[in-house]
Amino acid sequence: MLFHGVGGSTVLFSAHWMRFLPSDFRVKTLDGVADDWPIDYAELAPFYDRIDGQFGVSGIAGDPAYPDRPEYPMPPLPIGDWGKRVAAAHAKMGWHWWPGSNAINSRDYGGRRQCVQRSTCRAGCNEGAKGSVDRTHWPESERHGVRLITDAQVSRITLDEKGRANGALYRDGPGPEKHIKADVVILAAHAIGTPRLLLLSAAKGHGNGLANRSGLVGRRLMMHPLSRTIGLFEEPMMSWQGHWGQSLYCLQFAETDVSRGFVRGAKWNLSPSGGPLMAALYPWPGERLWGAAMHEHVNAWLGRAAIWGVTAEDLPEVENRVDLDPELCDRYGDPAPRLHYTLSQNSRDMLAFMNQRVEESFRAAGAYRTLLRPLVAEAGWHALGTCRMGDDPETSVVDRWQRCHDIPNLLILDGSAFVTCSSVNPSATISALALRAADHLVNHRRDVAR
Numbered sequence: 001m002l003f004h005g006v007g008g009s010t011v012l013f014s015a016h017w018m019r020f021l022p023s024d025f026r027v028k029t030l031d032g033v034a035d036d037w038p039i040d041y042a043e044l045a046p047f048y049d050r051i052d053g054q055f056g057v058s059g060i061a062g063d064p065a066y067p068d069r070p071e072y073p074m075p076p077l078p079i080g081d082w083g084k085r086v087a088a089a090h091a092k093m094g095w096h097w098w099p100g101s102n103a104i105n106s107r108d109y110g111g112r113r114q115c116v117q118r119s120t121c122r123a124g125c126n127e128g129a130k131g132s133v134d135r136t137h138w139p140e141s142e143r144h145g146v147r148l149i150t151d152a153q154v155s156r157i158t159l160d161e162k163g164r165a166n167g168a169l170y171r172d173g174p175g176p177e178k179h180i181k182a183d184v185v186i187l188a189a190h191a192i193g194t195p196r197l198l199l200l201s202a203a204k205g206h207g208n209g210l211a212n213r214s215g216l217v218g219r220r221l222m223m224h225p226l227s228r229t230i231g232l233f234e235e236p237m238m239s240w241q242g243h244w245g246q247s248l249y250c251l252q253f254a255e256t257d258v259s260r261g262f263v264r265g266a267k268w269n270l271s272p273s274g275g276p277l278m279a280a281l282y283p284w285p286g287e288r289l290w291g292a293a294m295h296e297h298v299n300a301w302l303g304r305a306a307i308w309g310v311t312a313e314d315l316p317e318v319e320n321r322v323d324l325d326p327e328l329c330d331r332y333g334d335p336a337p338r339l340h341y342t343l344s345q346n347s348r349d350m351l352a353f354m355n356q357r358v359e360e361s362f363r364a365a366g367a368y369r370t371l372l373r374p375l376v377a378e379a380g381w382h383a384l385g386t387c388r389m390g391d392d393p394e395t396s397v398v399d400r401w402q403r404c405h406d407i408p409n410l411l412i413l414d415g416s417a418f419v420t421c422s423s424v425n426p427s428a429t430i431s432a433l434a435l436r437a438a439d440h441l442v443n444h445r446r447d448v449a450r
């Protein structure tokens with residue numbers, strides 16, 4: 001889901017729009033693991049409020065799992081029959097649930113149309129209802145004079161003789177490399193692309209890669225381990241329709257309860273099950289989907305299934321990391337990124353616990369059968385944490401304003417800066433942090449650019 005194109009990965013994202021929980025910023029203090037952020041929820045809240053308006057978020061305020069917040073720009077999207085069944089079951093069990101908050105238009109908003117509920121969000125929204133950056137920010141930015149260079153691939157950040165960032169080398173087709181000059185350089189290349197570029201840009205005084213005094217560039221990679229359970233119901237629910245997107249979410253098990261045998265927790269999101277192609281992607285274990293078996297399978301699935309996705313909070317571990325591949329190269333001959341990642345015992349235990357609870361949720365809602373994918377292998381699109389934020393230049397890469405400690409006119413405005421990864425989807429926090437850092441940059445531009 002690392003999408004290279006105008007709008008980046010938001011073109012393909014599911015648009016779940018979740019704020020971090022207040023505890024997510026204080027993991028060390030509360031749970032004795034990982035680290036605290038140098039900022040807290042209250043400091044970020046006004047930027048969450050503003051960014052909701054820019055992306056166009058639908059939802060309903062008042063979730064008791066969160067501090068008070070203003071009403072969303074739009075009312076929530078429909079939760080569907082599958083959502084009503086699960087919500088009723090959770091209400092009976094005393095478990096948390098809340099209508100999904102999504103960066104998806106529930107009415108015409110921001111010059112974009114209302115969602116038509118056809119469930120193809122992860123292939124790009126052809127209605128323009130989903131808040132992807134090619135729709136929400138680029139047109140406005142270009143109207144304000146920003147020049148967008150497409151098909152461009154940056155190979156190095158460059159420094160001047162004083163060691164300050166002064167631009168980037170890039171190619172946008174055949175021919176020699178070009179240099180673009182800048183007073184301030186902002187990196188937003190995802191938690192894999194950003195450390196790769198810093199490591200590729202090793203220069204005099206930065207032999208270990210740019211901004212890497214701490215040795216943490218590329219380290220502490222977190223991935224949000226993900227499981228999915230499909231619940232099958234006898235009754236038709238029209239679940240081939242809907243947004244994906246979350247119909248509703250559950251934070252019942254998001255906070256630490258040490259009696260469970262692990263720290264931190266997971267966020268669940270309920271989605272409709274999509275059309276026949278989605279059904280074909282999910283054979284039952286040992287089932288060969290061909291001929292009559294395929295028809296039977298699709299019949300059972302189509303309109304009668306829902307999906308719980310579970311995103312588990314990963315803890316930052318220095319050995320989980322991105323570095324440069326010694327052999328594999330990109331089309332221009334530069335080393336590709338290489339990932340080293342081992343799922344921790346804490347994350348394994350957490351997923352095992354969650355998967356049992358999800359089964360209970362679906363059974364309570366009336367599902368007659370469930371199918372568990374205990375760890376979705378092709379997930380990992382929430383890569384985070386590889387250039388962590390902090391106050392101490394010896395133990396972090398960027399400061400609280402996301403300026404590199406070693407090169408203050410080089411900013412990192414993506415999920416690389418995360419100290420911990422929460423259990424919730426990261427896009428709202430990446431964006432709110434970027435807005436906060438951009439505000440600071442504008443207000444202090446004379447100091448930063450000098």
Ligand code: SF4
Pocket residue numbers: 104114115116117118119120121122124125126127128129130242243244
């Ligand atoms: S369901 Fe998804 S793809 Fe379809 S209009 Fe709504 S947001 Fe767009």
